[in-house]
Amino acid sequence: MIEYLTSRDFLILFAKMIVIFGGVMGALAYATLLERRLMAFVQMRPGPNRVGPFGLLQPIADGLKFLFKEQTVPGNANVFLYYAAPILSMIPALLSFSVIPFGPDLKIADINVSLLLIFAITSLGVYGIVLGGWASNSKYPLMGAMRSSAQMLSYELSLTLSVVGVLMIANTLSLTNLVQSQQGTWFGFIPRWNVFLQPVGFIVYFLSGIAETNRLPFDLAESEQELVAGWHTEYSGMKFAMFFLAEYANMVTVSALAAIMFLGGWNGPMFGPWWLQMALPTIWFVSKIVVFLFIYMLVRATIPRIRYDQLMHFGWKVLLPLALANILVTSFIVAIL
Amino acid sequence: MIPLNWYLVLGAALFLLGMLGFFLKRNVISLLLSVEIMLNAVNLTFVAFSSHNGQISGQIFVFFVLVVAAAEAAVGLALVIAMFRNRETLNVDRSNLLKW
Amino acid sequence: MIELLFLLFAAVAVGSAINVLVQKHVLYSSLSLIVLLTAISALFILLQAEFLAVINVIVYAGAIMVLFVFVIMLLNLPADEDGADRLRWLKLIGIPMGLFLLLMVARTVWRVEGTAAAPDLAGTPQAIGASLFTDYLLPFELTSLLILIALMGAVVFAKKEL
Numbered sequence: 001m002i003e004y005l006t007s008r009d010f011l012i013l014f015a016k017m018i019v020i021f022g023g024v025m026g027a028l029a030y031a032t033l034l035e036r037r038l039m040a041f042v043q044m045r046p047g048p049n050r051v052g053p054f055g056l057l058q059p060i061a062d063g064l065k066f067l068f069k070e071q072t073v074p075g076n077a078n079v080f081l082y083y084a085a086p087i088l089s090m091i092p093a094l095l096s097f098s099v100i101p102f103g104p105d106l107k108i109a110d111i112n113v114s115l116l117l118i119f120a121i122t123s124l125g126v127y128g129i130v131l132g133g134w135a136s137n138s139k140y141p142l143m144g145a146m147r148s149s150a151q152m153l154s155y156e157l158s159l160t161l162s163v164v165g166v167l168m169i170a171n172t173l174s175l176t177n178l179v180q181s182q183q184g185t186w187f188g189f190i191p192r193w194n195v196f197l198q199p200v201g202f203i204v205y206f207l208s209g210i211a212e213t214n215r216l217p218f219d220l221a222e223s224e225q226e227l228v229a230g231w232h233t234e235y236s237g238m239k240f241a242m243f244f245l246a247e248y249a250n251m252v253t254v255s256a257l258a259a260i261m262f263l264g265g266w267n268g269p270m271f272g273p274w275w276l277q278m279a280l281p282t283i284w285f286v287s288k289i290v291v292f293l294f295i296y297m298l299v300r301a302t303i304p305r306i307r308y309d310q311l312m313h314f315g316w317k318v319l320l321p322l323a324l325a326n327i328l329v330t331s332f333i334v335a336i337l
Numbered sequence: 338m339i340p341l342n343w344y345l346v347l348g349a350a351l352f353l354l355g356m357l358g359f360f361l362k363r364n365v366i367s368l369l370l371s372v373e374i375m376l377n378a379v380n381l382t383f384v385a386f387s388s389h390n391g392q393i394s395g396q397i398f399v400f401f402v403l404v405v406a407a408a409e410a411a412v413g414l415a416l417v418i419a420m421f422r423n424r425e426t427l428n429v430d431r432s433n434l435l436k437w
Numbered sequence: 438m439i440e441l442l443f444l445l446f447a448a449v450a451v452g453s454a455i456n457v458l459v460q461k462h463v464l465y466s467s468l469s470l471i472v473l474l475t476a477i478s479a480l481f482i483l484l485q486a487e488f489l490a491v492i493n494v495i496v497y498a499g500a501i502m503v504l505f506v507f508v509i510m511l512l513n514l515p516a517d518e519d520g521a522d523r524l525r526w527l528k529l530i531g532i533p534m535g536l537f538l539l540l541m542v543a544r545t546v547w548r549v550e551g552t553a554a555a556p557d558l559a560g561t562p563q564a565i566g567a568s569l570f571t572d573y574l575l576p577f578e579l580t581s582l583l584i585l586i587a588l589m590g591a592v593v594f595a596k597k598e599l
Contacts, residue, residue: 001438111487112487112561113487113488113491113562116488116491116492116495117491119491119495120491120494120495120498120499121494123494123495123498123499123500124494124498124499126499126503127471127503127506130503130506130507130510131468131506134464134510142510145510146507146510146511149503149506149507150507153500153503156499156500160495173562338439339439339440339443339483340550341549341550342546342547342548342549342550343443343447344480344484345546345547345549346543346546346547347447347450347451347480349539349542349543349546350451350539350543351450351451351454351473353535353536353538353539353542354451354454354455354457354458355454356535357458357531357532357535358457358458360527360531361458361524361527361528361531361532362458363524364463364514366463366466366467366505366508366509366514367457367458367463367466369505370457370463370466370467370470370505371457371458373470373497373501374454374457374470374473377473377474377477377497380477380493381477381480381481384481384484384486384489384560385484387484387486387558387560388484388485388486388558388560391558392558393558393560393564393565393568394568394572394573396486396488396489396560396565397565397568397569397572397573399489400489400492400565400569400580401576401580403492403493403496403497404580404583404584405580405583406497406501407496407497407500407501407584407587408583408584408586408587409587410501410504410505411501411504411587411588411591412587412590412591412594414504414505414508414591415590415591415592415593415594415595416594417508417512418508418511418512418594418595419594419595421512422597427512427514430523
C-alpha cells in the first residue's frame with residue numbers, strides 16, 4: 001500500500017482532489033457574495049461593496065466573523081445531536097463533488113452508478129436538518145425540521161423520476177458517459193443537449209431541485225417571516241456557517257447535475273491555442289453551473305413562498321404525474337425509434 | 338476475494354443480534370428496528386451468495402426483501418402511531434388485553 | 438488490503454447493531470441503524486453489487502429511516518425509564534445462550550464454499566434489469582401491488598378517526 005501512496009497515479013489524484021475541493025470551497029464562499037449582490041441589484045440597492053473592491057473580501061470577513069463567535073448550546077438541548085447536525089449536513093453536501101466530472105480528466109472517481117450515488121448522498125442530507133431541528137429543543141426549529149423532512153422526501157421522488165428519461169436516451173448511469181453521449185451537434189450548429197430532447201424532464205428536475213435544496217419558493221423550513229430562521233434558529237457561529245455552506249453546496253450540486261444531464265456538461269465549442277483548449281471544458285462547465293446559480297438567486301429574489309399544503313399538492317399531484325408521464329412518453333419514443 | 342464463509346458468519350452474527358433485540362426489547366419501535374437488522378443480515382447473505390456463485394438472482398431477491406421491508410416499516414409505524422394515541426405508552430407488555 | 442476493509446466495515450456493522458440494542462432512547466437506536474445500513478452498503482460494494490449498495494442507501498437509509506425518525510419525533514417519545522427491568526433474568530440467561538447459538542451456526546456455516554470456478558459477476562444495472570424484467574417480472578408486479586396495499590393501509594391506520 002505504501003508504494004501506491006507514493007506512486008505517480010496517486011499524486012495526480014491527490015492534486016485533482018485539492019484542485020476540485022479547493023475550487024468548490026472557494027466557489028461556495030463567493031456564491032454567498034454573488035447571492036447578496038444579485039438580490040440587492042434586483043431590490044435596487046448596491047449590496048455589500050465596502051469590504052474590498054466590489055465587496056470581494058466580504059466572504060473572508062464573514063468567515064472570520066463566524067470563527068470568532070461564541071459557541072452557545074441552548075438549555076436542555078441534546079448536546080451530541082446539536083453538535084452532530086451541522087456535520088451531518090455538511091458531509092453529504094461535499095461528498096457529491098467526488099463523482100462530478102469537471103472536465104474530460106478532472107474528476108476524482110468514475111463509477112458506473114455515479115448518478116444514483118449522488119441521489120443517495122443527497123437523500124442522506126435530510127438527517128442534518130431533521131436532527132438539527134430536533135436537537136435544538138425549541139418550537140421553531142422543530143416545526144421547520146418536520147416540514148423540511150416531509151418536503152425533501154416528497155420532492156426526492158420527482159427528482160429521481162425526472163431523470164429517467166435522460167437515462168433511457170443515454171443508456172448509462174455514469175456521469176462521464178452522460179456527458180460524452182451529448183457530444184457533437186445536429187445540423188452543425190445545434191448542440192446535442194438533452195434539454196432539447198427532454199424539456200419536461202428538465203423543468204421537473206429543476207423545480208424538484210429547488211425544492212430539495214430548501215430554496216425559495218419552497219423554503220417552508222426556513223421561512224423568515226414565519227419561523228424566525230427555521231431549523232437553524234438556535235445555531236450561531238461556525239455551526240451556522242456549516243449549515244449555510246451545506247445549503248450552497250447542495251445548490252451547486254443540483255446545478256452541476258442539471259448542467260451534466262441536460263446541458264451537455266463540459267461539452268462546448270473548442271477554440272484557441274492548446275493551453276486554452278485544456279482549460280476550456282472546465283470553463284464551459286463552470287459557466288453552465290453559474291447560469292443555474294443565477295436562475296436560483298433570481299428566483300429567490302422575485303417569487304413568493306408557497307404555502308405548505310400548496311407545496312405538497314404541487315409535489316405529489318403535479319410534478320410526480322408529470323415525471324411519470326415523461327417516462328411513459330420517452331419510453332415509447334425510444335422503443336419505436 | 339474475501340472467502341464466502343466470512344460473509345456468512347457476519348450475516349449470522351447480525352441476524353442473531355437482531356433476534357436478541359427482538360426478544361429482549363419492550364419498546365415497539367425497538368422491535369421494528371430489530372426486524373430491520375434481521376432483514377439486513379439476510380440481504381447481506383443473499384448478496385454474498387450471489388456474488389460467489391455468479392448468479393444474479395440473489396441480488397434480485399434482495400430487491401424484493403427491500404420492498405417488503407419498506408411496506409412493513411410503513412404499516413408498522415402507522416400501527417405504532419395508532420397504538421400510542423390509544424394508550425400513551427409504547428411498551429408491548431402493556432398491550433395485554435387479550436391475555437386471559 | 439481488501440480484508441482490512443472488510444474487517445473495518447464488519448466491525449462498524451456489528452458495533453452499530455450492538456448500539457441499536459443498548460441505547461435507551463429509541464432515536465439513538467435509529468441513528469445507529471442508519472450507520473449499520475451504510476456499513477452494509479459498503480460491504481455490498483466489496484461484493485461488487487454496487488447498484489444494490491446505492492439502492493440500499495436511497496431506499497433504506499434515505500427513506501425508511503427518515504420515516505422512523507419522523508415518527509419518533511412526532512410522538513415525542515421519552516427515553517426508557519430506568520426502573521426495575523422486568524426482563525433482567527431473561528437478558529442474563531438469554532444473551533449467553535444467544536452467543537452459544539451463534540457459535541453453533543458459525544461452526545456449520547464456516548464449511549460453506551462458493552462454487553469452484555465462479556464467473557466474475559458484476560452487479561451492474563444492466564445485469565439486474567435484464568433479469569428483473571424478464572425472469573422475475575411477476576414478483577416485480579406483485580411487489581408493486583404490495584406497496585400499494587401498504588400505502589393504503591398506512592394511511593388508514595394513522596387517521597385520527599376511521
